[in-house]
Amino acid sequence: MSMTTDDKLVYMVNQIARNFAAMGQQEAMTATADHLLAFWEPRMKLRIRALAVERPDALTPIAAAAVARLPASAG
């Protein structure tokens, strides 16, 4: 069942977004972005930003919006 690292990153960001979803769209986006900033290592942030482009349908709307908010300097 092992996922690739890329699969895992996508899975993780969607999972975070899903757990914040009950807060409402706007707040969930902010919370997800803050969470990535606080807990994800630079190469993970760099890679998820690339994956958001490479696999546009893979991220849920909240996750995608959160990743889009990550500053270019993060990672």
Add this chain to the structure above:
Amino acid sequence: MAWIGELDLGTRPMPATGPMVALTIDGQSIEVPEGTSIMRAAALMGTSIPKLCATDMLESFGSCRLCLVEIDGRPGYPASCTTPVAPGMIVRTQTEKLSTLRKGVMELYISDHPLDCLTCSANGDCELQDQAGAVGLREVRYGYEGGNHLVADKDESNPYFTFDSAKCIVCSRCVRACDEVQGTIALTVDGRGFESHIAASQDEDFLSSECVSCGACVQACPTSALIEKSVIEKGTPDRAIVTTCAYCGVGCTFRAEMRGDELVRMVPWKDGKANRGHSCVKGRFAWGYANHRERILNPMIRASVDDPWREVSWDEAIAHTASEFRRIQAKYGKRSIGGITSSRCTNEETFLVQKLIRQGFGNNNVDTCARVCHSPTGYGLKTTFGTSAGTQDFDSVMQADVILLIGANPTDAHPVFASRMKRRLRPQNGKPGARLIVIDPRSIDLVRSPHVEAQHHLPLKPGTNVAVLTAMAHVIVGEGLANEAWIRERCDWDEYQDWAAFVSEPHRSPEATEALTGVPAATLRAAARLYATGGNAAIYYGLGVTEHSQGSSTVMAIANLAMATGNIGREGTGVNPLRGQNNVQGACDMGSFPHEYSGYRHVSDSATRALFETAWGVPLDSEPGLRIPNMLDAATDGSFMGLFVQGEDILQSDPNTHHVAAGLAAMECVVVQDLFLNETANYAHVFLPGSTFLEKDGTFTNAERRIQRVRKVMAPLNGQADWEIVQLVARAMGLDWSYTHPSEIMDEIARLTPSFAGVSYALLDEQGSVQWPANEKAPLGTPMMHIDGFARGKGKFVVTDYVATDEKTGPRYPLLLTTGRILSQYNVGAQTRRTDNVAWHPEDLLEIHPLDAENRGIKDGDWVYLRSRAGETTLRAAVTERVAPGVVYTTFHHPTTQANVITTDYSDWATNCPEYKVTAVQIGLSNGPSDWQEDYAEQARHSRRILVEAAE
């Protein structure tokens, strides 16, 4: 003079808060708290009234008739252990009449006791011998003919102690210790009159009885009837050093009783505030691993994990480590290496490993095994309350009226605290016992055991914690049971209202979620009402809460319940995580997580970073580092190539063994510092031999935030304490470290960490222990947190939406596997498997419900395969109704089973804490070990070879 143990004042203390009573004993006046026995009052002024059946660990019993005294104005000769003091009482402890009576009693005892004192194992440490001397017994007039108990077979079945009924005086101390201290009630006095004898269970031998080998009976025994085999072998100790146990998060303190440099026995310290003189089979007895023949004492290196190990000098091993790490960083970049701190090592050692990584490696790639156990506790309690730790001390449980136990099995995993809990659950001195609610997929011992029965057991389906707790909140809010006045004062009212509206939605009710959770709605409602209205309600939880894909949400749901009912900030309430390893709280406190410094301050906080940069003289990385699973992912991707692992066996303890093995195999330099060639060492290039807790100074912090001293009782067999080894590596990497004692490391921690600002070895030696925060505001520490307000200001209600795990059952994997621990073994078993504790648990077993077993033709003891989407292993089945149909259970103590071959990559959404507690599996009959087990055993054997140099 022989060995002098701890003072025994004869009967239990009374609270010093009550009124005082003045009396006269042997012409001396003394004042003691009301309710104190005459015996204890006399002992407090230095007079020891002869006694045999009394000890201050137990309720007074009054059976031996030796402690008689005379009291003015009272007829007869009352027993001083059962007679409380009264104002103005005049007591005489030694008169001619008393002396004659005591001699008569003692003569009867000795007339049926072997007179082999000189060769007896308790010689010099025997209360019967002492008391015979104290009463002046000079002859036994009855002779030794006729019926007697002078010869009996010894019961040597327990690996750690013997029972010799010939030496027994049937004083009942062992029976009462088993009942009052341990709460197992395995011992009894069987028969009547002359036939009376001590029996384990139904007159079985100790090992096959219900005895849990905690040793409380051995400690209580006044003769050699129950005595440690180590004392029989080595003789009595002549000195003692107080230190802290290195097993679970209860943090029991012990007197390590020594003769010379040899440890004779461990006896729980009566003044220890975590354990109050009690212990379990691990702490008291399972320390033999320290001298186990498989312990590695010399550093070793090898170029490839296919090569055998080569023993080298410390200098060579350290220089090799430093040059490999620098080489890898030069080739792959600064962030290509990292390390793992140990929850088994001391605070000081942990602090040094994270310092080595932050200061020396120049990154934040540090993590600790709390990642795989209580990282969700850190996240959840920090978010809701503002502090990543439990709220109470252990003593608080004695004031609880309702105990809510979630995903924890204390009688196996935290046995000494479980005994305390049981004491509160049983009625005592006219006070009714606390009521218990258990939320657990298994019917754990506390659901029903002698004299303890849970009011409600909610046997939920694994993975539905959030749904169950939200349904409880639904009932509390919906039935108007929330403590709104308290919430308005202590919490953010708007956040509460949002949360209350959320939990009140109809589809979150117990009725609506019953099909999903498997918990009958009526039971859940009754449990919620009891928690909200039963008086002081305390929550205790374990890894059954955290090790889920919604571990952090569950912790926050627990915090929500406590806040909604106002059960925070008072004795007998609170939210209390039961920590797994001895120093997992400390490892977290010391900055072992990749995103925060000691004292839980984020690496991006520039003021904190500046503090550390000034102290350590280097710029520090402001970006969070990799967590353990991320490190392994990065390793397989080729960007993380070097790892320093101190006292941690990630290959056995972390989920999805195949993935862990692939990650380790991809690295160019893995350094393992441990006592043994553990499973992770199969993939290591450098092995640095570690030291045991008996061989070094330091501190551990237990689940109550209690910082306690670890004291060196013997020299390290490997030549270095672990902190010294890390210092050698740091110096080889060019860092200017010059600690000469762990106390200097603690001083640095105190300088850099506000919650530790007041902590020093001097304070710990003076106070025995201190609970953090200990600083200017709380110089002697903080037994209870959030008394007048939360650490974060207002308590935060967090909406926790139930999200089902993606680990689903289906036709191929129809059963849910959940994992856990057993009393006699500890974690990956590296220590306990190398002790006689294997007598109780030689292998991991698979618990399966009779229905599921029958469907598959499985009988008790059959070999079965256990298969998940991640892997397959084999083990033997134990058919039992402890697990519900559809659920199976096993432990992870043995590498031959390697339960983590089965567990998956799914993890907590917030912290990546693995989902150990839910794996979809299939079970079936099997012929023996799986291919993987055979390959693994061969690889491990191959990898553990050590090159034998030809003699020069």
